Amino acid sequence: MSSETCGPERHTCPHARTEVGCAHCQVRLLSVCAALTPEELNELESLSRHAVLDARQTLFSQDEETTAVYNVTAGALRLSRLLPDGRRHVMGFALVGDFLGLALAERQTVTAEALSHVTVCRFDRRAFQDLMVRKPHLLQRLHERAGYELGLAQELMLLLARRGAEEKVASFLLALRGRYARIGLTSVTLELPMGRQDIADHLGLTIETVSRTLTRLDREKVILIVPGGVRLLDIPRLERLGG
Amino acid sequence: MSSETCGPERHTCPHARTEVGCAHCQVRLLSVCAALTPEELNELESLSRHAVLDARQTLFSQDEETTAVYNVTAGALRLSRLLPDGRRHVMGFALVGDFLGLALAERQTVTAEALSHVTVCRFDRRAFQDLMVRKPHLLQRLHERAGYELGLAQELMLLLARRGAEEKVASFLLALRGRYARIGLTSVTLELPMGRQDIADHLGLTIETVSRTLTRLDREKVILIVPGGVRLLDIPRLERLGG
């Protein structure tokens, strides 16, 4: 709640991109940029600026004008929405390779806050939009990605409507594992860069229920709680619990 | 559950479009077609076939191959998703002007069933996709629409996570009113083409809770339950209840 709002410009390093260009970007093949030819990539690169955020810093806030779109190259962010009555809902988490600003909306619909040290690739919105008009296959790629996001949103809806804290938590862990796998990160332990409160606000539970549920799963040897994440011990069982 | 699965082709009337072309379509300005020039509209028209469904008929089913995309020109459909364990979640309702198949996915993610007598405009998926590659502004329009859908999905997520049956029902009614207003339908009474069970499955409640909540709102003179829908008597109050 007390995170300082602070534009990304402050963290921009104009020299960074000369050192590591788009062509050498680790997330290029995961992201929308994969749609581009080398020369188009060059053009895109000329629009991009790297930005760095520390944990708890805000990349952009709900309702503010959308000045840029971003590609996450390292770290994780929390995407949340504040309700008029003060309650918060965490719409999701942006991981490496995720694109922020898909919908190309005039105003941000969510607040994006860094959960860890984060690096992003920043593109001016106008310039990006212009480029997209000229490169229909970039738009197509973006639209595909939007379809994927729509799918994620539907899964989450299913998750929220499904009663049972255990079901929710189990599905959440599996979904996160799936997203990590999609970007080639298959570790024994599942990193949880977000706190319990974030998970609770994401799943429509309270922090106590999330904590209790994780503790129970740990006690029943389905998972093992480790610092900064969990180890998934019995994935078939977890899948049975989650659906 | 017992609705007959039955392809839309059976209801196709190849002569219909000669009688009422795209240019005279009532929903043209509401839908993705609004992005097109008259001659492009002609081209689109040559791809379109009208199809008619009676209530309870299935337009397409979850997991089946996507052979076509649709534009709803009359009536309403229920978009639902079946979980492996048999539970159902109603992802949403398609109204007049809505486009089905935005994501251009290979397979359907939901089942679409007519809630009333429905007419749709059917476009072959391949042909539509080809047209879109040639008409970037159609793709752009589609992407915009996808952004809108993503917004709706987020709203619904908020709704599902937000506790309180009353809040959910109130927000649902207001959201539906908003969607009707968007397509120029502002009647005193809000039509509810879906049943109580559908609303329950949409909001993550039971049919009893939906019924009780509507009854309570009626008793408190916030709404008036009428056959086939409700009349919204005290909209400010409803807004306070819904957020």
Place this chain on the structure above:
DNA sequence: CCGGGTCCTTGTTTCAGATCAAGGCAACAG
């Protein structure tokens, strides 16, 4: 080493909504 954070866990109570059960009502067919 201590003091003050923050985050997480655990215990107890309470309540909203699920569940179980029954009945009402309109449409329709025989």
Place this chain on the structure above:
DNA sequence: CTGTTGCCTTGATCTGAAACAAGGACCCGG
């Protein structure tokens, strides 16, 4: 007219997550 069916409503009881309350683990700065 009567039985059936589908949809909605109402009531009684139960349950699981929220709310409230407290304590523990860890980190960091002095």
